[in-house]
Amino acid sequence: MAALAGPICLRLRRDPGFVTGRDGRLSTSIVLALAWTVILVWLLLAILGYGLTAGGGIAYFRGADGPLSTLTTVYLPLLGGPYVALIAAKAVVGLRVEHGSMAKPAAKPTASGRRPLRELIANDSGRTDLVDLQYVVLSAVTMLYVVLFYLADVGGGLPRLPAEMWALTGAPAGAYLVNKMAVRANPVITNVALEDGRLTVEGGGFTPVPTGPPTLLTVDDTPLPTGTDPLTGALTATLPAPGTPPFTVVVTARGLRSDPYRYEPAPKPPVPVPAQQPPTA
Structure with missing residues (x-):
């Protein structure tokens, strides 16, 4: 996990432009979609490595209860919610700014050139946004579930989480998108x-x-x-x-x-x- 996430974090720390919006602030939807991508890629690579070494080879991946059996029912929906929110939020914000129904001024530059993590849970004025906060917190808790359940049983492959677990990212992602559509164009x-x-x-x-x-x-x-x-x-x-x-x-x-x-x-x-x-x- 550290081998995959470490270089990405160091790269973003030096130049956070990849995870910022056009206004220069950290984008909640981009950061969470990237985080889920890193976790899922790490899980797949770790399962591949275990299967080809200690798992016994190709036979490890076969069967209805194989290590990847929950990929399409649980993990792709977990990843899909943040990406749908990311794409739709970009479209909504772009249209609203174009039609003048939302103000998106550029962020104030920081002395270090790095963006504060607080922007993930704050609105453009710097005040904590409850919708952004619940999206980040529930997503982080779900990620913690996935990582710890996998580490508790590495040989079991993708953790057997309830199929309803996708709601912990899908519902907050939906609320996040609706908030982008409903927020008023305050100065x-x-x-x-x-x-x-x-x-x-x-x-x-x-x-x-x-x-x-x-x-x-x-x-x-x-x-x-x-x-x-x-x-x-x-x-x-x-x-x-x-x-x-x-x-x-x-x-x-x-x-x-x-x-x-x-x-x-x-x-x-x-x-x-x-x-x-x-x-x-």
């Missing part, structure tokens, strides 16, 4: 910057309805006159005095409210104290 704040009293709010979904009220930007529930950067689409405003952070920023557009964004300035690096020269004699 998304990805970053807030403050420089010389000028507030810049980056994200997506800030465009108001032409015939509706303008986009509203509030800082600690205080509305501010707002402008829009024509190049980036970011919102800009002048922070009234005293305007000292930390404070909470909220954007309301098309009658939909963003998740609150808590702005706290980055701590300033300590000023090095110059070393004192020893007195000369």
